[in-house]
Amino acid sequence: KQEVTQIPAALSVPEGENLVLNCSFTDSAIYNLQWFRQDPGKGLTSLLLIQSSQREQTSGRLNASLDKSSGRSTLYIAASQPGDSATYLCAVEGGGGLTGGGNKLTFGTGTQLKVEL
Amino acid sequence: EAGVVQSPRYKIIEKKQPVAFWCNPISGHNTLYWYRQNLGQGPELLIRYENEEAVDDSQLPKDRFSAERLKGVDSTLKIQPAELGDSAVYLCASSEYPGQGADTQYFGPGTRLTVL
Numbered sequence: 001k002q003e004v005t006q007i008p009a010a011l012s013v014p015e016g017e018n019l020v021l022n023c024s025f026t027d028s029a030i031y032n033l034q035w036f037r038q039d040p041g042k043g044l045t046s047l048l049l050i051q052s053s054q055r056e057q058t059s060g061r062l063n064a065s066l067d068k069s070s071g072r073s074t075l076y077i078a079a080s081q082p083g084d085s086a087t088y089l090c091a092v093e094g095g096g097g098l099t100g101g102g103n104k105l106t107f108g109t110g111t112q113l114k115v116e117l
Numbered sequence: 118e119a120g121v122v123q124s125p126r127y128k129i130i131e132k133k134q135p136v137a138f139w140c141n142p143i144s145g146h147n148t149l150y151w152y153r154q155n156l157g158q159g160p161e162l163l164i165r166y167e168n169e170e171a172v173d174d175s176q177l178p179k180d181r182f183s184a185e186r187l188k189g190v191d192s193t194l195k196i197q198p199a200e201l202g203d204s205a206v207y208l209c210a211s212s213e214y215p216g217q218g219a220d221t222q223y224f225g226p227g228t229r230l231t232v233l
Contacts, residue, residue, distance in 0.1 A: 004159070034221065043121070043208055043224035044160070089159055104173060105222065107159025 142211030
């Protein structure tokens with residue numbers, strides 16, 4: 001069974017700081033890894049998708065890396081802003097043997113980020 | 118382009134009552150997903166449709182949950198009867214292409230269910 005862990009569970013930083021969110025997964029046989037953002041009372045917004053053959057993806061101030069063999073990913077946020085405050089979820093597609101695979105996403109429990117003025 | 122639409126946004130019911138959630142995916146998206154998100158947790162897949170066919174319902178509690186996707190577009194998720202432990206946010210998502218590792222999933226705002 002695929003398991004996804006995110007550290008830390010919560011993070012508070014001052015505006016302008018660079019920060020790193022961590023994600024680890026137990027089965028490296030994944031198709032891709034995605035980072036999502038979730039604002040309170042709202043659905044999930046996909047931020048970055050890294051295919052299993054890729055090492056990283058960038059979008060604006062966000063950079064996500066993937067080390068499939070070690071089962072790890074990081075989301076780097078540069079020059080954080082108060083508008084970045086949200087919960088960030090990591091999800092992997094695939095892995096988990098017979099119970100996984102297909103289009104099934106396995107999510108971590110998220111990192112709740114607060115960027116203070 | 119309209120995103121994934123879900124209704125209602127909030128629902129409060131007493132235990133043992135039935136409840137239904139509705140989802141309209143992004144136009145042209147063939148794959149539809151229902152997830153359940155408990156407080157402080159990540160979403161967990163309940164069921165996945167490819168067009169009208171449920172291709173993965175292994176996590177759906179079939180004794181009280183049912184789902185349908187008539188005509189391969191809108192979908193309804195039903196709980197009957199609801200239990201206290203069903204309180205959660207029910208998320209619908211859709212993606213354009215089937216297959217493994219192919220595509221980003223787009224999520225709706227969810228329905229927050231409270232069972233009293």
